[in-house]
Amino acid sequence: MALISNFQSSLLREKFEIYDPTLDRESNKPAIALSNRMVVRLQPNNDSPSEEYIVRAHNMHLCVRFAARLVMRYNSGGSIVNRATPYDWDNTWSAIQSAYERIYNDHRWIAVYRYGQVIYEQGERHPLLDLIEKCELNNDKEYDYAISLAEAALKETGKSVKIDYDANVALVTTFEENEGRCGVILRGAHRTTTFSFTAFGNDEYTLNYAQCLSASAAFLEGIQLAFQVGMNIFKIATGIIPQHSAEHQKTKDGQKRVGELNLEIENLESRFKIRYRPDRPNFGEIIKEAEELAMKTIDVREALKAIENAQAEEQSASGNDTGEDGASSKDDEPIDILNIDD
Secondary structure, eight states: OOOBOEEEEEEEEEEEEEEOTTSOTTTSOOEEEEEEEEEEEEOBSSSSOOEEEEEEESSHHHHHHHHHHHHHHHHHHSOSSSOSSOOOHHHHHHHTOOHHHHHHOTTOOEEEEETTEEEEEESOOOTHHHHHHHHHHTOOSOTTHHHHHHHHHHHHTTOOOEEEEEEEEEEEEEEETTEEEEEEEEEOSSOEEEEEEEEEOOSSOOOOHHHHHHHHHHHHHHHHHHHHHHHHHHHHHTTSSOTTSHHHHHHHHHHHHHHHHHHHHHHHHHHSEEEEESOOOOHHHHHHHHHHHHHHHOOHHHHHHHHHHHHHHHHHHHHTOOOOTTOOSSOOOOOOOOOOOO
């Protein structure tokens, strides 16, 4: 079986703002499309043809985990698309979703493209993403030029739009000759985490590229989740999050998930030599740092007062309920924004 000798890729966090350029920008609220994008180029170490897939997903770790599964399945079974038994895409999608993800992320989605066309999809995403991939297929310049091609394509259909594009790299991976390096750049409102790890195969085990990618996904998920857990622990302690509430249970489940992610990383470390630069992120320390930040930045009195006001407004609104099916206190509005990473 042909194995992938070299593999390089990067994870892009993308934001597209779509608006009508003929209208005043301040009063013309743009539609927003958010996505995480990773190119998966599978090049075997023999004369077999390479295969390339574009993976887009709701959040970073789902995107990287799906890419890791494609690498693993290609190494174990050869071509993804040219198989006697068709590739089980649903199985891959199911395998990368944790119990925590299934319970607390109703907006999760995935889309896989080949030659500009969707070959697998689950969940709802912004339609602009499909157009971008179609334009990228015929793009002989840098990737972001596909934005201009998409604007031109929409103009031909009579839709004059302007697309503002912003992106940053969250993960860079390079694997070759039984050695791999993964660099993580995770930017947040309160902290930026930058580190890399290099993994080395040994006489007993050839370096598992897919496992390294999965560990990278574990870091991406774990760093964010640990921070959220730490903030919520403070809110629970101060009564902002009530005991035994749904948010309290989510925090407890989040702590459990952080432990699972740490174990996944330790499994990689137990099999291969891993070198971190500068240091390995410690999820426990991140939780404590988030608690300390919450203590400094959250006004408990104001937060509790806001909760009381919201509850009073809710009770008032329920007292004015018409009792009709489908009645709402808010106008129904089309949803054209998909949240990616809260």
